[in-house]
Amino acid sequence: MPNRRQLLDAHTHLNAAILESEPWEASYKASPSTFKRLVHEEAALQASANEYLLGLAERIPKLINWNDPKLMQLRADTTLPMSDEVWKAEAALLMASVLANITELQVIGANAGEIIYSIPMGFSTLNEAILVAAETQTAQMVSQVNESTRRYIQQSIKTSIELGEDGAAMKARIMKRISNPVRAEMIAQTEAVTAYQSGIELFAVETGAESSTWDCLLGACTLCKPLDGVTKPIGEYFILGNGDERRMPPGHVRCRCGRIINYPK
Structure with missing residues (x-):
């Protein structure tokens, strides 16, 4: 029986084939080799984001002060503040989950520029500008995802209270909202294009565009x-x-x- 890693790899390859068939602006396909790499890495980023969100859903109880009497008053501080060590740990986990994907997508964008405009520059994952740009983008993404997660938790708590659900049903509702695979898809599609275009930008600056x-x-x-x-x-x-x-x-x-x-x- 295939293990989880093998299943994830198979799903990534299938998802890449689907992404390849979707509408893209023509410049992405101007270099067929980098376009192949782009859709595969976007699919890999989606898998990484999805795995993180599934794990996050299991860790949700740590992010909520279930004993706080203000919980039933729909107060924002029933969810631990972003400054709490638990959220900092989540930021570190998400950063570790996707940084390699974002870095590779930046390289793919820069490599596409090299091929399309016939100006070899040797961009790779060892390039300092690539590393800095990838870390900056990933940090921004992590902040946005955590803020969204906190908002989703609060919205789910409000819905559960309005529906009269007990604590178990409330936790189930929150976990389902947080681990929705559509969320991972949206993150991957947006961040993949951001990283690719950031790589193109680095290439453009370095080559005097x-x-x-x-x-x-x-x-x-x-x-x-x-x-x-x-x-x-x-x-x-x-x-x-x-x-x-x-x-x-x-x-x-x-x-x-x-x-x-x-x-x-």
Whole structure:
């Protein structure tokens, strides 16, 4: 019988094949070899995130002060504050779970730039700029995930109290909300594009690129559509349809927009 690692690997390969068939902006496929690596690493990141969330669901009781009488008053401090050592431990666990995936995705983006624009630079997981960028992105992701987890716990507690559920049912509701595989999918799709584009950005800076042009998918959403064909100097921000700023795609969760890098003529 296959062990869990073998099952996870098989699921990752299947998920990569599915991701490969989904709509992507053309620049991602300009280098078929790096595109193959991109979809595989996104699938691997999704598996890593899903495994972390499953473990987190089992650790949920540690994140809630079940004996606090304020629990039934829906007070935010019934969930341990983000400064608590338990949350710090969760941050460290999540960081360890996904940092290698994020680092590899940054390298893939930089390697794609090398191939597409025919400028070899030798980017790898040993590159200092890659390591710093990957750690920065992962730390930001960890903070956002933990904040979302805390919010989901509070929302689930509120729902359980409104429905008159007992403690066991409340815990089950929270665990189901936290370990939802759709959450891992959303994290992976967004962070994979973020890391890939960050790698492209590092490549662009290192090779003296002048600007980048936002390129949307056909039928782009109202957030990204106004940016289609817009060119900005490297490092400057694009303005989404709702006024939010982005230095690069993704413009939102599950965004598959891309960029074209431009050099001085």
